[in-house]
Amino acid sequence: MNEVILKNNNLVMKRLWNLDTNTYDEGALDKRTKEMLGLVSSMVLRCDDCIKYHLGKCHELGITTAEVYEVFSVANIVGGTIVIPHTRRAAEYWEALMGEAAEQ
Amino acid sequence: MNEVILKNNNLVMKRLWNLDTNTYDEGALDKRTKEMLGLVSSMVLRCDDCIKYHLGKCHELGITTAEVYEVFSVANIVGGTIVIPHTRRAAEYWEALMGEAAEQ
Amino acid sequence: MNEVILKNNNLVMKRLWNLDTNTYDEGALDKRTKEMLGLVSSMVLRCDDCIKYHLGKCHELGITTAEVYEVFSVANIVGGTIVIPHTRRAAEYWEALMGEAAEQ
Amino acid sequence: MNEVILKNNNLVMKRLWNLDTNTYDEGALDKRTKEMLGLVSSMVLRCDDCIKYHLGKCHELGITTAEVYEVFSVANIVGGTIVIPHTRRAAEYWEALMGEAAEQ
Amino acid sequence: MNEVILKNNNLVMKRLWNLDTNTYDEGALDKRTKEMLGLVSSMVLRCDDCIKYHLGKCHELGITTAEVYEVFSVANIVGGTIVIPHTRRAAEYWEALMGEAAEQ
């Protein structure tokens, strides 16, 4: 799907995506912290695709289940019970990521 | 799915869920009013799962179709036409709840 | 301020405002319930001016402090802690409305 | 689905829908501009059904792919990367609309 | 205030701001249309500072009062009555911009 957008060659879109990648690079804060920041933002804004993306990155970086659940708890307190359905789907996806890792 | 979250035993999440249940208990306002407050909030925040949950509760409490549609109208006026797709799904779900009840 | 908008005579804006008034008319639901629906929607969407408007109407309709606080509690649970600053301002405004009424 | 809502004959809902139609009529601004305004609003508010509706209208009015992508870019800059998943689905839908037109 | 942010020399912030400027450059769509897209997005997302910024640009580009009010009407229909307080402030600001221009 990205290809559909990229082939249309819109400069603003391309630059925004590059910038998005740069944002999560190691800096004053490490990548782990930055991915958790991306995750909690995606949760309070209730974007399931964004949540999945950051959960995948958190998993790659070795963030633990206990840590992920504390990110979930901040998101639910700040954003309220409307975040619950997204938390359910997030927990399910995290479970799947951990399951795949355990099988390997 | 709740079990996935609950088994991870995050205290903040558990307490938030208990508190969520307490919020809709009979008090100065009756349960009917509180469920309608939960419904309209879920609609303007555009959370389909939350809408379904509160529609189910409204149905159990004997709220009528005319009353539910007045909740819909407040949600659409306050939240604008972006609430319309959620209202469509809500109306369809309510229709199903009424249909099941009629069959019994 | 309304006059500035109205003198420009935009038909859509005028009709939307008329419709807004109709929405809170007595119907299958009474005015009290409808104003509480308007209040809770304004709170979760975090619109201070809208909150004040509906608090004024709630006050006129004799809604009690205990009832208003139950509306606040639904708004805070559904919308999360970002609703707290708006709840503080709402509580302060309600206090002022009750104080004025007590003085008369 | 609209029939389910309409048969319940809620006056506020009916009038809101009529008003919605009027809003996009030719006026001081032409229809093309208005549909692009509807599209960008739907994108920043992240309503997929609304996005599809306005993309369909944009297509009927002969708005070009380059123009649509500039609307996408405004939506992504103003609304941030949480708009990206909706932009992906929008680009895919636009591609389909253009494909159908090419086949005719 | 911008200086406070800029002196801290955060690369992502700087690039985002450059990109923001590029977004509204003449392209497949003219500047007028793009500023109206920026305005309507700011209105439905209810950002008063952003609304003022785009109103200023619209004024510079010679957009008429009738055109601005049609942007307002799209914003109010899509975003609902919670957009009204922002529309009031927008109309007041536009009035001031037109007044200053008339005096010159």
Added chain:
Amino acid sequence: MNEVILKNNNLVMKRLWNLDTNTYDEGALDKRTKEMLGLVSSMVLRCDDCIKYHLGKCHELGITTAEVYEVFSVANIVGGTIVIPHTRRAAEYWEALMGEAAEQ
């Protein structure tokens, strides 16, 4: 102001506030990380009072200016340019906090 709400003794509100405090306690994640999670969430949800609260906590915990600006950059990329006015106010407030500390 809190006293106004607390004296009215609404149980849900009291518990939510206690829970809010618990959420940011040291756990699997340290307090520093949790306060940054609270900050970024407040920024993307555009709640100035919440942003100030978390900036104060970040300052107490010795988070550096470079770190705070990386939180700002995540918030701006995820939430878009509508976060900019809030970032301006946040940067100004942070500057004041650092200034007071330097004077002591």
